[in-house]
Amino acid sequence: MELVRVRACRGAEGCPHAVGDVAGAAEALRGVLVKTRAAEVVREKAGGLPRVHDQLTIAVSGCPNACSQPQIADFGLIGAEVPQLHAEACVGCGACVEACREAALELHGSALTLVPERCLACGACIRACDYGALTAGESGWRALVGGRLGRHPRLAQELDGYHPLERVEATLETIVELWSAVGRPHERIGALLERVSEDRDVPLHELLRGGVRS
Ligand code: SF4
Ligand code: SF4
Numbered sequence: 001m002e003l004v005r006v007r008a009c010r011g012a013e014g015c016p017h018a019v020g021d022v023a024g025a026a027e028a029l030r031g032v033l034v035k036t037r038a039a040e041v042v043r044e045k046a047g048g049l050p051r052v053h054d055q056l057t058i059a060v061s062g063c064p065n066a067c068s069q070p071q072i073a074d075f076g077l078i079g080a081e082v083p084q085l086h087a088e089a090c091v092g093c094g095a096c097v098e099a100c101r102e103a104a105l106e107l108h109g110s111a112l113t114l115v116p117e118r119c120l121a122c123g124a125c126i127r128a129c130d131y132g133a134l135t136a137g138e139s140g141w142r143a144l145v146g147g148r149l150g151r152h153p154r155l156a157q158e159l160d161g162y163h164p165l166e167r168v169e170a171t172l173e174t175i176v177e178l179w180s181a182v183g184r185p186h187e188r189i190g191a192l193l194e195r196v197s198e199d200r201d202v203p204l205h206e207l208l209r210g211g212v213r214s
């Protein structure tokens with residue numbers, strides 16, 4: 001059994017929905033796992049013959065469809081691209097509204113508005129616009145930590161914001177180092193982060209500040 005597993009969605013091979021370089025991000029995270037000797041940490045925390053749920057799981061998805069299931073991985077990434085409107089170029093054709101599955105774009109007459117709380121930053125509207133009126137604004141990776149299945153399943157918690165690759169690399173490094181230093185036998189990343197965050201009375205994003213720098 002693999003001690004660490006990095007699963008990348010097929011965005012790495014050219015899925016039209018992919019935002020960001022999925023293969024590149026997966027490779028970069030593999031590099032972090034080697035650098036932090038994560039496989040050795042897995043073996044140590046498993047205390048002998050590691051079982052499937054001792055495995056450290058990483059998942060990278062190119063869009064919110066999340067085909068590699070980052071929500072149930074110890075550490076997951078989802079590509080993100082928030083549209084930026086250039087109103088002077090918009091002809092009010094409505095193609096972007098049609099393309100948005102979240103009803104996050106509204107056309108009132110010829111005025112287009114974005115409802116930010118509905119937007120999943122999938123970038124579909126940007127690809128749908130033939131007039132250059134929507135371009136990629138804020139972009140990067142959504143970072144999810146601590147997802148798991150097993151006896152006590154839970155979905156990963158998402159860190160605020162959209163992060164550049166180097167920041168999520170640093171975040172993963174921080175997590176593995178923390179796990180190595182204070183992780184208990186068989187403790188999963190989600191449980192570890194919850195416990196340490198509570199014990200130190202430090203919110204998760206601050207606990208991971210070493211990696212999640214603004
Ligand atoms: S997660 Fe998105 S980009 Fe990746 S394979 Fe699925 S649909 Fe394509
Ligand atoms: S697709 Fe482009 S031109 Fe058409 S309404 Fe949307 S932003 Fe405007």
Ligand code: SF4
Binds near residue numbers: 081099114
């Ligand atoms: S990025 Fe995706 S969710 Fe956001 S407005 Fe565009 S199509 Fe809708």
